[in-house]
Amino acid sequence: MSFNPVGTWTEAAFEEPVGAFEVPKWKRIVQVFAAVIYCLLAAGPVFGYAAIKPVLIEEQVYRDECTAQELKDNVLVCYKQDLRLNFMFTVAAVSTNVVALPVGTILDRYGPRVSGIIGAILITIGTTIFAFAWQLPFDGYIPGYLFLALGGPFIFISSFQLSNTFPRYSGLILALLTGAFDTSSAVFLFYRIIYEATNGRFWPKYFFLCYLVVPVYILIVQLFLMPATSYKTVGELITVAESAEDQHASDDEIDDLEVVQTLQEARRAHRDSIVSEITVLLGTKDGADQTKQEDKKKKKSGVWGALHGRTAAEQIRTPWFIFITLFTVLQMTRINYFVATVRAQYVELLGSLDKAVEINNFFDIALPLGGVISIPFIGLILDNTSTTFCLALLVTIATTIGVLGVIPETWAAYANICLFVVYRPLYYTTVS
Template identity: 55%
Template sequence: MTLYERRSSLEAFDRGASPATSERRKLSFNPIADWAPPQPPAITSVPKPSTSTRLLQIGVAVVYCLLAAGVVFGYAALKPVLVAEGVYRSSCTVEEREADVWVCNGQELRLNLMFTVAAVSTNVCALPVGTILDRFGPRVASLVGVAFISLGAAGMAFAADLAPLFDAYVPAYLCLALGGPFVFISAFQLSNAFPAHSGLILALLTGAFDTSSAVFLAYRLLYQSSDGAFTPKKFFLVYLLVPAFILLAQVFIMPHHSYQTPGELAEQAGDSSPDEPSDTTPLLPADDSPRSDVWGALHGRPATSQIASPWFLLITLFTLIQMTRINYFVATVRTQYAFLLQSDALAAQINAFFDLALPLGGIFAIPFIGAVLDHTPTLFVLSLLVATASVIGAFGLVSTMWAAHVNIVLFVLYRPLYYTAVSDYCAKVFGFATFGKVYGLVICIAGVGNLGQTGLDALTHRRFGGDPRPVNGALEALAGVVGLALVVFVAWRRRGLRKDVDE
């Protein structure tokens, strides 16, 4: 601007219109009088639904997880119905048929194949479930689960009619197994609907998963009380109401997008990319509650970086060993105690007690699990898991009835605590932005490792003459070493996280 232009603009100013007294600015020699420290960006997000809506969503999710999430693990109750209906009876030899054995060897192997394929697939499919969940959201993932459950129920209903053409039991049961994780894992994000009670919400969902094994137990009781009139075809046609209920819930009740953690909302407010976390990204929640000891340890990092960290490697190894121990015990509880107690009758009593205690344990453990996860540090939870697993392993080596009952009671309470604690650990350490991939990979690797159960069973019977103690003892020792390493690492890194926050 030229000197003439500056002068003209000044002359155009009306000197008679001086500001009022209240509008005058005080003369100050303070160089920072009008300076204010920069404020961090406000955390903005899509408003959460009302409290009643969120409670309804959690309640609905618990109900459909109770009906569909882990229903295939009630196979021990369904198996007698299938045997009574003559499923795979054609696999028996002429001699076995003439002897009128309850179940022949060929029939037993084909029936067990149904459960083996379903159990392994349930864990392995956690990775694709997680990928779909991260990319398309919980609604799409749940609808995929609805499709699988519908196919599975329809296949089981008409499997007997299709028997002359092909074996529909294995693929149908497989579809039921695949549908469970889609609806179950998709519900985990509801724990962020009420962050202060996330542990209780996860405990409710996991308890529903464990208790869902009682669906086939209830059907077996109905089948026996009706003298076989309530056939599998009738039951599974009625069961088609379950995927219909889930479909309606997803369309009209459940959230379209996952609820987010406070750390993820802060990252969005700071506009920080996963590769470049901003200085304003909180490492821990604002409160100093005990559960915040590892919160946000790897939030905001890409999944590849999280998977390469010791946080992931140690929890994956621990999960692999513990899941193998858990599923191996579920599959062999009767044969183990037949050897330990040297009595098939006593082993049958223990097995009957276990069938009843397994779903009940998921129910009774819910308040305990919620309190532990919500009000104690993650380090304490991991230490409790390692210590309890060691106690269970010790009772499993004792050849008495009282020890067997104590072992089963601890086991059915420990199982839901363990699975809930793993998902809670993944949410707190890795965040929900990559939760599906990371948690899915943990369960997937553990599921693949569970294929080794067949080898453990063969080792027990062929090498140790049916004695389960050598295999159980080795698994317990291995779990103790890996579990101790996990606890030591978390304790060390927790101090580092606290130090970073204090600074």
């Protein structure tokens, strides 16, 4: 509803950004389900590098980097070839972190739909380049893998706002999305299984051309199902309700008392409607129950409000931001390095290629499976423990992984991988 100089008013004055209660429950369920599906297929398939690397080696990607002696000795993968393949993954892994800043900017300015569409376009470009990389006159593997990686954050980060569709289950929804992201590494694992089952007849080109169905699906979902603007949090909805006062300064500009009274009644009805819908959205007859729960969470957090009231520049200069950033840099480096070099590490540690291949195969299956298994536990931990406990748990598990990673025993290798695949989704969700 809005007021214009001639004294008339319309419904536009009460239009607000999208609240979950304004969207039918069935549609919100479908939106979450659709987002989990496309995160499962496109949020982070490049992290399944350990699974697709043997296929690339079999297809002699970067074999021209080998020396004449290495070719004569018929080594499985030569030194420079291995470096080049790992560089392809390194560029992709680094880009997924660097691109987070522009993704956030686009998300804030243009909304999740635009972000999702950009992600679909980037994935299309990357998939197409990689499909024809074997026939291109230039090195298409690195840019193809890069664009495939760049699309993931646009898809994944823009999905976070869907946790506000059902505030009571926000932790579970975030865990589902993060679990889907972790499990997306299985895309290349399934392809490798098909590749081996067909004795290499299902060429990578055919797989990546089939994979183009995924960005098409994302594009359709973004255009016809997902919201153009992010869902507001319950706190934002309550702020809207509280700001919808009966008396507005603009009322003094209206001479017709009947119009003023009508405007005030409409504002009051709008506010009451928002409050009523919030209680329905929270699944409680009395909003006081939810308020108590939120207060309990804030107290349990231990750090709630530490940066409230500070500008972005002031927040960035605090130890809170500096140390969590340093921790993130270290852990992302460790996680991505392990994913890229798991086989090479265990060849060195165990002194056996066969054992390293077995561990690599176990890792390929455990990585996506860990994301699925850990979903309910992550939600419970985040919703019921303090921030300090969560960070201490991350540090403890990370340290244990580091210790297990240098023990030259088979049992330590399997224990390390089991812990790693559970730690990775916990780390991503907690930092997010």
